[in-house]
Amino acid sequence: xxxxxxxxxxxxxEILDATHxxxxxxxxxxxxxxxxxxxxxxxxGRSRLSRTALVDQRHVLASAKEYRFDxxxxxxxxxxxxxxxxxxxxxxxxxxxxxxxxxxxxxxASADGCDLALLFSEIDPGYYARLGFAPLETREALLRxxxxxxxxxxxxxxxxxxxxxxxxxxxxxxxxADAFRFHLNRDRDWIQYSIVKRRLLSGLGPSGLREVxxxxxxxxxxxxAYVVILARGHDWAIDQLGDRDPSGARVGAILQALIARExxxxxxxxxxRLPADFRPPQIEIVSExxxxxxxxxxxxxxxxxxxxxxxxxxxxxxxxxxx
Numbered sequence: 001x002x003x004x005x006x007x008x009x010x011x012x013x014e015i016l017d018a019t020h021x022x023x024x025x026x027x028x029x030x031x032x033x034x035x036x037x038x039x040x041x042x043x044x045g046r047s048r049l050s051r052t053a054l055v056d057q058r059h060v061l062a063s064a065k066e067y068r069f070d071x072x073x074x075x076x077x078x079x080x081x082x083x084x085x086x087x088x089x090x091x092x093x094x095x096x097x098x099x100x101x102x103x104x105x106x107x108x109a110s111a112d113g114c115d116l117a118l119l120f121s122e123i124d125p126g127y128y129a130r131l132g133f134a135p136l137e138t139r140e141a142l143l144r145x146x147x148x149x150x151x152x153x154x155x156x157x158x159x160x161x162x163x164x165x166x167x168x169x170x171x172x173x174x175x176x177a178d179a180f181r182f183h184l185n186r187d188r189d190w191i192q193y194s195i196v197k198r199r200l201l202s203g204l205g206p207s208g209l210r211e212v213x214x215x216x217x218x219x220x221x222x223x224x225a226y227v228v229i230l231a232r233g234h235d236w237a238i239d240q241l242g243d244r245d246p247s248g249a250r251v252g253a254i255l256q257a258l259i260a261r262e263x264x265x266x267x268x269x270x271x272x273r274l275p276a277d278f279r280p281p282q283i284e285i286v287s288e289x290x291x292x293x294x295x296x297x298x299x300x301x302x303x304x305x306x307x308x309x310x311x312x313x314x315x316x317x318x319x320x321x322x323x
Contacts, residue, residue, distance in 0.1 A: 002054050003056075004055075005055050011053050011060055031204040035204055038196075038200050044190050047068075051063060051064070051085075054100060054101040060089050062086070062092070064087070064102070066083065067084065073303070074306060078303050081109040083102065083105065083118070086101070115299070116299055117297065118296070139288045139290065140272070141271065141285045143285060158215050158253075159215065161215055166192055170187055172225075176277075177316050180275065180315060182306070194318075210232050211231040211232075212228070212231075213228070225248075226242050226251075228241070234269055239320035246277075247280065248283075273318060273319050
């Protein structure tokens with residue numbers, strides 16, 4: 001009978017060999033392995049990230065990543081199982097192994113006290129709907145940064161972000177998240193993990209393919225606003241941001257300062273998953289669309305069951321929180 005096992009070195013290598021082709025993100029096979037190992041070595045990854053395989057007589061049938069989050073739903077603190085990288089080894093496809101793996105992961109998570117399961121589907125959401133997952137609406141915006149006609153930088157002190165800023169950033173996140181029905185508890189370790197993950201992907205990949213930009217606005221030696229951007233040429237994705245100012249004006253000023261560094265250059269195509277209440281005066285929403293990855297949830301307990309259906313305006317989830 002097939003059993004669930006933690007992906008040890010031999011099992012993990014078999015999984016990485018098979019998944020590298022579709023999820024390599026520009027990394028060669030050796031770097032792809034180092035990328036996952038380095039994520040596991042972070043403070044958050046050591047206790048919150050793992051890989052589980054369904055194995056039968058030493059044959060890996062299917063596998064998935066497991067993430068353990070603390071979150072808030074309708075004012076209640078809940079525990080969340082995040083599921084990612086669901087994969088069936090090619091020789092064993094078409095036999096229901098991925099479904100069996102997911103059902104057993106959900107049963108185990110429920111027994112361990114998780115209240116909700118969360119995943120992002122890049123395939124037909126109907127597959128996960130048959131397992132009891134329901135899609136949630138999320139929106140992605142294409143943005144334009146308003147600039148002074150002279151294209152000069154605003155008078156805002158902007159510097160590179162550092163680890164010493166993470167406590168201030170976590171506090172900003174907590175204040176903003178309080179207005180939303182569903183959000184992760186973005187503590188210092190999770191924020192550090194999400195930034196380190198992007199930096200690893202940039203550093204291990206081909207030179208010049210990606211750049212991670214982490215900047216803060218500072219007042220009195222403390223970070224009062226920040227932004228993390230994943231840049232690929234002129235395509236910029238805002239991974240996460242925050243501002244003590246409810247209007248977000250200092251985040252807008254950071255963005256103005258960043259694009260003013262090269263006044264003669266083409267302006268970037270800027271995308272973000274902005275929370276419903278966050279509209280910095282320096283930013284214009286050009287258009288909105290539905291992301292390719294569909295957020296889906298499955299309640300595992302009464303605590304993990306939304307009181308009423310969740311809408312896009314009820315959810316705070318940054319691009320950097322995807323897994």
